[in-house]
Amino acid sequence: MTAHDRTPADEVPWKVKVFDSLSFPTLILTRDRIIKAANQIFLDKMGLTHDEVVGKSCYEIFYHLEAPCSDDICPLPRVIAGGKTDSVLTTATDDEGDVRWEDRVFSPIFSDDGSLAYIMESVRDVTFIKKMEKQFKETREFFEKVIQSSVSAIVAADVKGNILLMNPAAEELFGYSIQRVWKENSVEDLYPPGVARDIMKMLRSPEYGEKGKLANTPIDVLNSKGERIPGEISASIIYEEGREVATMGIYTDLRERLAVEKKLKEAQSQLIQTEKMASMGQLAAGVAHEINNPLTGILFYATLLMEKLSDTDPMKEEIGYIIEDANRCKVIVRNLLAYSRKAAPSKNIIQFNTLVQQSLGLIRDQRLFRNVNVVKKMAEDMMLVQVDTEQVSQAIINLIMNALGAMDGEGVLTLRTRRDKPARKVTLELEDTGCGIPDANLSKIFDPFFTTKKPGEGTGLGLSTSIGIIQENGGSLFVKETGPNGTTFVIELPLYTPAEA
Numbered sequence: 001m002t003a004h005d006r007t008p009a010d011e012v013p014w015k016v017k018v019f020d021s022l023s024f025p026t027l028i029l030t031r032d033r034i035i036k037a038a039n040q041i042f043l044d045k046m047g048l049t050h051d052e053v054v055g056k057s058c059y060e061i062f063y064h065l066e067a068p069c070s071d072d073i074c075p076l077p078r079v080i081a082g083g084k085t086d087s088v089l090t091t092a093t094d095d096e097g098d099v100r101w102e103d104r105v106f107s108p109i110f111s112d113d114g115s116l117a118y119i120m121e122s123v124r125d126v127t128f129i130k131k132m133e134k135q136f137k138e139t140r141e142f143f144e145k146v147i148q149s150s151v152s153a154i155v156a157a158d159v160k161g162n163i164l165l166m167n168p169a170a171e172e173l174f175g176y177s178i179q180r181v182w183k184e185n186s187v188e189d190l191y192p193p194g195v196a197r198d199i200m201k202m203l204r205s206p207e208y209g210e211k212g213k214l215a216n217t218p219i220d221v222l223n224s225k226g227e228r229i230p231g232e233i234s235a236s237i238i239y240e241e242g243r244e245v246a247t248m249g250i251y252t253d254l255r256e257r258l259a260v261e262k263k264l265k266e267a268q269s270q271l272i273q274t275e276k277m278a279s280m281g282q283l284a285a286g287v288a289h290e291i292n293n294p295l296t297g298i299l300f301y302a303t304l305l306m307e308k309l310s311d312t313d314p315m316k317e318e319i320g321y322i323i324e325d326a327n328r329c330k331v332i333v334r335n336l337l338a339y340s341r342k343a344a345p346s347k348n349i350i351q352f353n354t355l356v357q358q359s360l361g362l363i364r365d366q367r368l369f370r371n372v373n374v375v376k377k378m379a380e381d382m383m384l385v386q387v388d389t390e391q392v393s394q395a396i397i398n399l400i401m402n403a404l405g406a407m408d409g410e411g412v413l414t415l416r417t418r419r420d421k422p423a424r425k426v427t428l429e430l431e432d433t434g435c436g437i438p439d440a441n442l443s444k445i446f447d448p449f450f451t452t453k454k455p456g457e458g459t460g461l462g463l464s465t466s467i468g469i470i471q472e473n474g475g476s477l478f479v480k481e482t483g484p485n486g487t488t489f490v491i492e493l494p495l496y497t498p499a500e501a
Contacts, residue, residue, distance in 0.1 A: 025123040028109070031080055033057045033068055036118060045123075058121065079106045079119055089126075101130040153251040159244050161186040161196070173231075173253055175224030187247070190221055192228065203237050203247070212237040221251060230254045269443070288333045295333060299326045346390075347473070349496055352383040352426045353417055359396035360415070368401075371410040381419040383426045384496040387473040392493075395466035395477070399430050399489050402462060406434025406487060424495045429480065431488040442479065 019026065025042035027035050038053045046053070046061070059065045071077045075086035087105040094100050103124045111117040147154050153170035157163050163181040171177055174190055181189075188196040202208045202217070209215055214235040220228045231251050238246040302322045309316045356378070363369075385392075403413050411433035418427045437445060446467045470477040475493035482488070 022122070027058065027121045027123075029058055029076070029119045029121055031116065031119070033059065033076065035061065042123070075104075075106050076119060076121075079108055080116060083108050083110075083116060099127075100125065101127045150250075153253070154248070155187065155190065155251070156238075156246055156248045157187040158246050161188055163187055164246065165248075170251065173223070173229070173251060174221065192220055192222055195219060199233070199235060199249075200247070203235060212239065218254070230258060291329070292333050295326060295329055299323065299330065302326060346388050347386045348389050349384055349386050350389055352385050352428070352493070353378045355385070355387075355389060355392060356396060356415060356417060356428060358389075359393040360400065362393060362397060363400065368404050368409060372404060372407060373412045375412060375414040377414060377416040379417045379419055383417065383419045384498075385426060385493045386496040387475075387493060388469075391469040392473060395469040395491070396428070396430075398462040398466045399491070403430055403432035403434065403487075403489075406436075407432050408434070411486075419495065421495070424497075425475075425492050426495050428491040429488055430491075431486060433486040436484050436487050437479065437482040442482070445479070446477075 019028075019037065020039045022039055022041065025045045026039045027042060028037040030036055035053055035056055035058060038050065043050060043053065048061075053061060057068070059068050063069070068074065073088065075088050078084075078086050085105065085107045087103060090102050090104060092100050092102065103126045105122045105124065107120045107122070108116050109118040109120055147165070147167050150167055151169055153173040154165070154167045155163060155170050155174075156165040163178075163185065166174075166176065166178045166181060176185060190196070191199070199214065199217075199219070203212060203214050205211070208217070214233065217233050217235075219231055219233050221231050223229060231254050233249050233251055235247060235249040237244050238248060302319055306316065306319045306323065309319065357376075360374070400413070407413070413433075414429070414431040416429040416431065418429075420427065446463050467477045470491055470493070473493060475491060477489065477491050480488040480490045
């Protein structure tokens with residue numbers, strides 16, 4: 001009997017009332033798939049009457065078939081055989097062309113003697129749930145793609161520090177594979193000792209922004225080789241119902257940025273140096289021009305006066321001092337003129353080794369080499385250069401004299417030439433065993449008038465003049481290395497090949 005029999009409401013059995021009040025469309029089936037009863041929700045859903053459903057087979061009502069569904073599809077035979085609830089998920093297309101998902105649950109109904117009497121089939125529309133699951137899956141897959149394809153390194157870990165997620169950028173940065181960190185490593189292995197704990201303290205403190213979040217904080221990280229890598233981290237704590245369940249960090253490798261910033265600072269420093277040298281060159285040219293004429297007069301008249309004095313005249317020694325100091329001023333003026341020279345170099349083609357040998361031979365005071373062992377390691381390659389030989393010789397002599405001064409007249413001076421054919425350049429290394437250059441002075445050694453010598457022993461124009469000469473001839477001059485055991489200066493010049501003529 002169903003609620004659709006014409007029976008007064010107070011005479012309808014309670015079991016029928018319960019069946020008719022179920023919130024899901026429900027059928028009572030016999031073992032041979034004949035519909036014994038249907039609740040009102042089912043009839044409304046199907047748009048049928050009680051008489052059009054009861055007595056018909058379920059496959060006829062649902063699918064308009066003349067034969068039962070396959071046992072592989074329909075769980076009803078399994079319910080009959082095992083006496084346990086079973087279900088099947090089905091799809092169908094409605095009149096508007098939308099796919100509907102239905103979960104059909106088959107439950108056994110036993111008689112008083114324990115035998116299977118009927119099967120109850122409940123039809124539950126799970127379309128909304130399935131669409132939500134599909135949307136959630138698509139969203140999750142999308143976020144996974146975003147994380148995996150991110151150029152920033154992303155790492156997530158649980159509250160115990162076990163790494164849960166590491167994208168390819170993080171694997172490349174830290175040098176670990178996700179399979180390895182799952183088994184062997186924790187998030188603390190990604191930082192120098194104590195840094196992971198410091199990050200968690202900052203995350204839990206409101207002093208560094210919103211509690212549970214940390215934005216753009218410079219840190220050092222460690223890769224699998226134990227190398228420190230300068231980086232930046234943005235991190236957050238993941239909460240569930242107010243509890244910490246995980247942490248996530250996004251890392252930026254700062255090595256390339258710092259290298260660019262370093263090059264920019266060097267370029268800015270070089271620009272300032274160039275402007276400074278240009279200004280000093282103009283000043284030097286003016287000073288040299290103004291001093292040169294009266295200085296020539298002083299030397300001329302002092303020499304005439306010296307010639308008139310007898311060898312026993314007490315004034316002769318004082319006049320000698322005047323001439324000596326005037327000559328020293330003359331050297332300073334000559335260096336100033338060389339420093340401020342604006343004329344284009346007069347270039348000649350010469351074998352580089354020959355130029356180095358000639359420059360060494362032009363140092364007249366050989367007493368400077370008395371306790372210095374000069375080692376020549378000249379490459380046997382053909383190394384032609386097209387330079388102003390007088391200018392470059394002056395630069396080489398300046399560097400040799402500086403080396404002799406740094407060794408205080410005692411040590412080993414090594415002159416080493418080399419040809420770099422792929423780079424199209426020749427190199428001269430001047431290596432001394434002197435005291436070295438202090439770090440504080442390295443950035444200033446090419447500045448005009450900078451010197452560490454005692455007053456009267458140097459003008460501070462030697463290196464500034466030398467670097468200007470080498471640059472005018474298309475080359476470069478720099479310090480390769482320096483320390484307590486000596487200094488190595490390097491001159492690089494373009495290699496000349498006859499085919500360029």
